Amino acid sequence: MAGAALRRPAPAALDRLRRVLGSDEDEHVRTEAVDALGALGADGYDAVMVATADPSWRVAEAAVTALGEIADPRAVPFLIETVRGDGEPLIREAAIAALGAIGDERAVPALLEVGHTGRPQLRRRVVVALTAFEGPEVEAAFHAARLDRNPMVREVAEMVIGRPAPDSLQPPASSPQPHSPTDRS
Numbered sequence: 679m680a681g682a683a684l685r686r687p688a689p690a691a692l693d694r695l696r697r698v699l700g701s702d703e704d705e706h707v708r709t710e711a712v713d714a715l716g717a718l719g720a721d722g723y724d725a726v727m728v729a730t731a732d733p734s735w736r737v738a739e740a741a742v743t744a745l746g747e748i749a750d751p752r753a754v755p756f757l758i759e760t761v762r763g764d765g766e767p768l769i770r771e772a773a774i775a776a777l778g779a780i781g782d783e784r785a786v787p788a789l790l791e792v793g794h795t796g797r798p799q800l801r802r803r804v805v806v807a808l809t810a811f812e813g814p815e816v817e818a819a820f821h822a823a824r825l826d827r828n829p830m831v832r833e834v835a836e837m838v839i840g841r842p843a844p845d846s847l848q849p850p851a852s853s854p855q856p857h858s859p860t861d862r863s
Contacts, residue, residue, distance in 0.1 A: 692718070696725045705734035712737060716744025723750050730756065735766045742769055746776025754780060758788045770796075771803045778807025786811055793819050798828040805834045 692715075699711040712729045715722030726748065729741035742760065745753040753776070760773035774792065777785035785807075793804035805823045808816050823835035 692721060692725075695722075699725055699729055699732075705732075705736050708732060708734065708737045709740045712740040712744055716740075716747045719748055720750060723748050723752070727753070727756070730760075735769060739766070739769045739772050742772040742776055746772070746779035749780050751780060751782050754782045754784050758785060761785075761788045761792055767797065767799060771799060774800060774803040774807045778810045781810040783811065786813070786816065790815060790819055793823065798826075798831055801826060801828065801831045802834050805831065805838060809838055 695711045695715050699708055699715070702708050702711070708729070712726060715725045715729075722744070726741050726744045730738050730745070732738045732741065742757070745757060757773045757777050757780075761770055761777065763770065770792075774789065777789060789804050789807055789811075792800050793808070794801075796804065801823065805820065808819055820835055820839050823831050824839055826832050826835065
């Protein structure tokens with residue numbers, strides 16, 4: 679019981695971080711406040727969720743990353759919506775990583791979807807996030823990523839699987855692959 683009391687932040691410190699987050703004009707200061715709130719775990723959850731709507735994408739990205747650190751399943755619907763959205767790509771990447779960190783099965787369909795249609799950076803991040811899950815659809819996604827036209831996606835898939843795809847299955851360097859029409863790998 680004493681150990682739990684030592685890990686709980688003082689209410690005054692939590693209130694100060696919330697105030698900084700809501701009022702400081704410097705996005706770097708707000709980002710630091712989000713990081714500190716995320717390190718508090720469940721105690722920082724509500725304030726971190728509020729920070730996901732910060733006008734600065736840097737603060738919002740830090741908040742989404744903190745949700746993965748907090749690992750509260752209440753964040754999963756929001757993170758899925760973020761992954762499927764068309765917002766700032768770095769925030770979507772952070773949401774993918776957070777879903778992997780939380781490891782909630784509700785995330786798998788969204789991760790698989792983005793793994794097939796997203797930009798290379800998102801597809802690469804999905805491969806890593808999917809390592810938190812099991813099942814035939816996850817294994818199929820790893821094997822599909824091993825044949826992705828983007829070398830960074832292939833590389834991370836090969837690291838996950840433990841071996842490269844045979845040369846006969848590698849996509850030719852000049853042949854287009856059907857991923858996203860806006861894909862600029």
